[in-house]
Amino acid sequence: MNNPEENKQSLSEIMISKIKTGEIKMKPKFYFVLKLLLLLLGVIVLTFLALFLVSFIIFSLRVNGILASPKAGFWGFKILFSSLPWVLILGVILLIATSELFAKHFPFIYRRPVLYSTLGIILIVILGGFIIDRTNLHQNLFSMAKRGELRIVGPMYKDFGLPKLQNVHYGIVEEITEDGFTIETPRDEEIAIIISSNTKLPDNEIEQGEALLILGKRTNHTVKAYEVRPANKDFDFFPDRARPMPQINENLPSVNQPPDNSPAPPNGYQLQIDFE
């Protein structure tokens, strides 16, 4: 072992003898191709999962009206930040990081700084998320979840579809009062909305039966409105009732009892969620 020449000789001899006796065998090419394909599949699946989650987050924020809240300035940003589903966001970060770890095995990825590939994946996931949000995918999945047809992701839709948010209130206008109006929330509560000169109001006049989203601090059954805006038309706040159509004349349809001849609700109005 001490003589380098002897050592050199012996190592090659040992190796050849191990090969000849079948002690060591070459792994087939198929094994490596399969390994590479699995890695690639892993990257694709993880990226798609991240894409799905991001598009779901965007969808959930959009239908709840939170995505547009930064328009209200600092207060809106505060609402957006406090309403972000951090568990899902953490999930997305973990998926991206794992995808990056898998991708690092490919020379065209590891030869470049991680920053480039990470930014690439983040860009794909965010842009893709917005594109998927524009499709009906999540709305359809939402309906399926309500019907109990989605076992795995169903609870996710129910949990995040209409979360209880601080300072964000939804409801249908019941009555116009002197200092504002009252709404009936999806949780069957009646809340008085107080409007002041600082309240940002929608362009149209607030009318009875209208679905609204109100940003403001709640004290017991009263909300001092900071902003009032029409609720997202793609979202059904009262899944057990027909949604009132925009009021075009004096004969308003009743919120609780829609007329028999009321037109069929548009596609997006079919979304259903649990409010328990």
Added chain:
Amino acid sequence: MDQISDGVEMKNDEEIARLIQSGRVEFFDALVKRYEVKISRYARKFLSDKDDIGDVLQDIFIKVYTNIKSFDANRKFSSWIYRIAHNELVNALKKRKNKILPLIDLDIFLPYNISKDDFNKNNDQQDVKKIVEECLGQLTEKYKEIIILYYLEELSYKEIADILQIPVSTAGIRIKRGREMMQSIHKNIKHKYE
């Protein structure tokens, strides 16, 4: 066997690897002989026990043989075999030193400009190797390996990037930092003896 020995001298590593992949396993002997000294020298920089080096060396060549079909003959064989050696040495160090090597290194995140190496220009090749050998013991693991690969094994930035699976610019910046450390260590050593 002699006919093989005659022909094999004319062939490069990649051609020999291709022959082994096609089933001419007798050519593996040639690859072992070509790389045994280099890999053994490389392993000695990390492991001190001769038996340990012998075991790791055997493990490396077993891995080379079992995984030879994953080698892309259009790429450099030397990078591939050093990559296997690197992985085996990392595993050996983990076992022996019971040390967990960092999984994430911030160096690989950002792009860097690769500066030209003036160390080689200002010193004779033999002097460079001598300085490196003197300073290696005081370098941290992170810089030690890359300095060995660059100055002692004389591999390029791209080859080192492939062996360590890091960006080429990261290899460049680590060599630069390692070189600066060596210069400072060397200065201290010289100062001590003067």
